[in-house]
Amino acid sequence: MQRVSISHAAPGMVVARNIFGADGKLMLAEGMELTQNRIRLLERIGILSIYVRNPYFEDVVIPEVMREEVRVKAVAKVQQVFRDFRITHQLNADKLQNTARQIVAEVLSNSKVMLHMTEIRTHDDYTFVHSVQVCAISVLIGTVMGYPNAKLMELALGALLHDVGKMMIPQEILNKPGKLDPEEIDVIRLHPEKGFEFLRQRHPTLSLLAMHVAFQHHEKFDGSGYPRGLKKRDIHEYARIVAIADVYDALVSDRPYRAGMLPHEAYEILMALVDNHLDGEILILFLRNLAVYPIGCVVELNTGDYGVVIDVRSGLQWRPVLRLIADKQGKLYQGDVQFDLATHLTTAISRVVPEDEIFALGYRPVKQAGS
Ligand SMILES: [Fe+2]
Incomplete structure (x- = not known):
């Protein structure tokens, strides 16, 4: 399968992975063919990219820390709990605890998977998607740190909350477009204390x-942080984990005003935060399990060859296994020509190839006979 942005989706392409709306409802099922109307519908609900079948990428299955249907249901539940809260000022803590439990179970069942960050987001649900994503990343880090189930549950609930x-x-302040003035920033900075006090008193x-x-x-x-300027291990380990997940997810998320960074770009930013903003020891553990060039990503090598990432290994994530797709003249390779960067140490990835150029190589997703 291949990920394409909605602007590159075309009638005749076949959906390779179920597409869900923000409310968790199935919009288009795997195997359905795109039509102009269906593409317009996806655009309207704010879907930014989808997975389509591509015979060249047919066996490239993009692994997930959380299956799309589990993620979408979790987002819908968190959204419901938080929206109800705005009206009733009551928090349905049981529902959140259940969601935390489901996310822990899901991440544990996929625990061999590195973080590929392949989820599809819609525009309008950032806060809720972000909470769920921060939860999944935090649980993944907890798993790598050898946390038992009870600790994973506490961590997951803390991350959701x-x-x-x-x-x-x-x-009006939270959603204000444009720059906040200093007083507004002060108000937003009250959210950690307000959240803590509320939970302590009411739950x-x-x-x-x-x-x-x-x-x-x-x-x-x-x-140098807030509200109390705590240092190092005076900050609880769970909060140090969630801070990493929070920063990473914010960097890679598409926002209305900017596209999300690619994982290898976010990796560099995180490295600059080692031991100043973030706990370096935990961060290194996280980064070892982050696929900087995720499966399905197309890269150009310093030899001029193009390849698609087909395997990523923990600790070797800068040297993935590729399937070569075209040489520097743009001539397509035939069949499965694999190239393991871990055994070709003089060859390096020079860049991630943008979608337009992938299509220019002649690797268009096409409708297959019989599909
Ligand atoms: Fe926050």
Whole structure:
């Protein structure tokens, strides 16, 4: 399968992975053919990219930390809990705990998978998608750190709740387009304390450590964060994990005002935050499990060859296994010509090839006979 942005989707392409709307409803099922109307529908609900079948990429299955249907259902539940909260000022903690449990189970069942960050997002649900994504990434880090189930659950709940205090900040400030003035920034910076106080007073039976994630996720390792300027191990380990997941997800997410970074770009930014904003030891563990060139990504080599990433290994993620697709003259390779960068140390990836150029290589997803 191949990921294409909606602007490159064309009638005749065949959907390779179920597409869900923001409410968790199935919009288009795997195997359905795109039509002009269907593409317009996807655009209208804010789908930015989809997976389509491509005979050249047929066996390239993009692994996920969380299956799309589990992710979409979790987002819908978090959205419902937080939206109800704005109206009733009550938090359905049981529902969130259930969602946390499902995310932990899902990540554990895929725990051999590196983080490929291939999820499809819609425009309007950033806050809820972000909470779920931060939760999944945090659980993945917890798994790598050898956490038992009970700790993973606390961590997951803390991650889902990390920004609950934002529900207590006026929406005009939260959603203000453009720059915030200093007073507005001060108001937003109250969200960790507001969230913590709310949870402690109204939901005293929830894990106190999970509440501390809400309180401490903006603390920085060198003491330059807020609200209390805590340092190093005075910041609870869960909050140090969630801070990493929070920054990473914010970097790679598409926002209305900018496209998300690619994983290898986000990797470099995170490296610059080692031991100042973020806990370096935990960050390194996370980065070892991040596919900087995710499966399905097309790259150009310093030899001029083009290839698609077909395998990524932990610790070797800068040297993935490729299937070569074209040489520097643009002539297509025939069959499965594999190239393992781990055994070709004088060859390097020079860049990630943008979608337009992939299509220019002649690798268009086409309707297959019989599909
Ligand atoms: Fe926050």
